[in-house]
Structure formats: C-alpha cells, structure tokens
Amino acid sequence: VTSVNGSVTGGDIDANGSSVINGNGVVFDTIMAGGDSTITSKAGAVSGTDITTTGSSEITGDGVTFNAIRTGVDSTITSTGDITGDTEIAIGDVTNTAGAGGLPGSLNIRVIGGRNLYLQATNELNLTDVQVADTIELRADKISAAVTQTPSGPSPLNMSLTGANDTVGTSAAVTVDAPAGIIVDDLKVVDTTLMTTATRTEIKNAYVPGSLLLTSPIQTIKVDNRTPVPQSGSNVQVFVPSFGFGLTLDDNTTSTNGIVVQYDTTSKLIDVLPTPLGGICLLYTSPSPRD
DSSP states (O other): OBOSSSOEEOOOEEESSOEEEEESSEEOSEEEESSOEEEEESSSOEEOSEEEESSOEEEEESSEEEEEEEESSOEEEEESSOEEEEEEEESSEEEEEESGGGOOOOEEEEEEEEEEEEEEESSEEEEEEEEEEEEEEEESSEEEEEEEESSOOSSOEEEEEESGGGOOEEEEEEEEEOTTOEEEEEEEEEEEEEEESOSEEEEEEEEOSSEEEEEOSSOEEEEESSOOSOOSSOSEEEEOOSSOEEEEEETTEEEESSEEEEEETTOEEEEOOSSOOTTOOOEEEOOOTTO
C-alpha cells in the first residue's frame, strides 16, 4: 500500500507474505504478515493496534504509537518523536530509537522483550517490564527500567547504561533480575541506582560525575564523586572524582581502581589502583547494629 503525497488511514491487513505500507502519515488497525512487515511514514506519525509477523517488523515515522508487536525475527522502530506502546516482543533483536537525528523523543513501552535489546531515546526511557536473554543497551538522558534475564543464564547478562549516542546521561534507576551475573560494558550516567539479584556484577568502564549505588543480595557499594567524606548506608564507599574507573563486586569482594574511602568488616577489598595516591585515607568501619 503506497500513498505518494497523502496519508494511509485505517484497515486490517492479512498478508500471506510480506506487508509494505508507505505514506505521509500511517494509521492501521491490525497487520498479520506471513513474512516481514514494513511501515514508512516520510512526514507524519505512525499509529495502529497490533502487528504479528513470522518475519521482522520495521516502523519509521515522526512519532510511533501501537498496542502490541510480536515478531518471529526482529523488531525495529525509528521515530523522530516519541515511541509509545504496550507490548513489543521479538524472537530476535529489538532496536528502537526515539528522537532520531537528535530531536526530542521518549520511549515508553510497558512490556518489551527479545534476545538482544538496543533501546535509545534523547529524553527518557520508561520500561516497566523488560525481558532479555543476552545483551541490553539502554541509552537516554533519563532511564527507568525493570529488567529480567530470560532465560536466567547460564551466561551473565551484558548491559550498557549511557546517554543517547554514548553521551553522559542524567539519571538511571534500574533493577536487574539476573542471578547468573551482570557485565556492564559502559556506564556513563551522572546518578545511577542499580539493584540486582546478581551476586557478581562487573562494571568495566564507568564515568560517574555524581553517584552510583550498587545493591546486591550481599553488599551495597556506593560511589560518591561529589564528596570524599565517609557516609553511612553502604558496605564500601568509593571516590573517583575525575576519571573513568572499573569496579567488580563478587559476593562480598570488591575490586576497583577507584579510591576506597571506607569499608566494613563484611567486605573484602582488592585494590587495583595503578599507583599510590597521596593524601587518601582509608577508613575501616564496624557494622552498625542492623548489620
């Protein structure tokens, strides 16, 4: 279905093979395709109900709204505005970009799942139920996500948390249910809270101008780069004011090339600073009665 100068509005499509819709604005009801589904709006929004394909689904528009997308292969949405939907499930990869080209855009999807998820928005990512098998990249100025690795293991979940286009984001509040562990390749956010069921979390490359609070079933690690003053509320406190760092929490053992300013008796430390730093004092603290 192609409209050269106008919009495409309404109707159900039941295609034995692939479905292709082009227009300046697209509104659809239900699309069922025995192959791929492609919707392209050159100048206008895409809005519809459900898409079900045995192949892949690809949507491009200035704002995308839907109820449910379920694909047998991959799902891709590119929007120069917002992306809003209830459910998006792919057997393969999900690649969504809201605010493409640097324009304002947020991504709001209640349930989203796939083998690998690559999700980006210039403004906000709001994801209440995320199901992923291998790799998840969340890139936005503000990130809110509840992530579950499905199936759980046997390999760790690979993750990145950054601003759009690998810049530094403002905030991230993320929970991760991944007992097999987490490997965070990149973390570039001013303030992050990361709560996980994993007893092993490896953060390879972090840049945190503000703070990071990592909570596992065994330990709580706080990185506060606004002040080196010791604070309560964590088992280990780290200070890394002006450079990137790495940090691994494995059960109760913390390994970091940051500056550990305090720790308690429940924690084991491996200091991997390349050179001693003068003027740094490590404080040992006894656990509080609640510990």
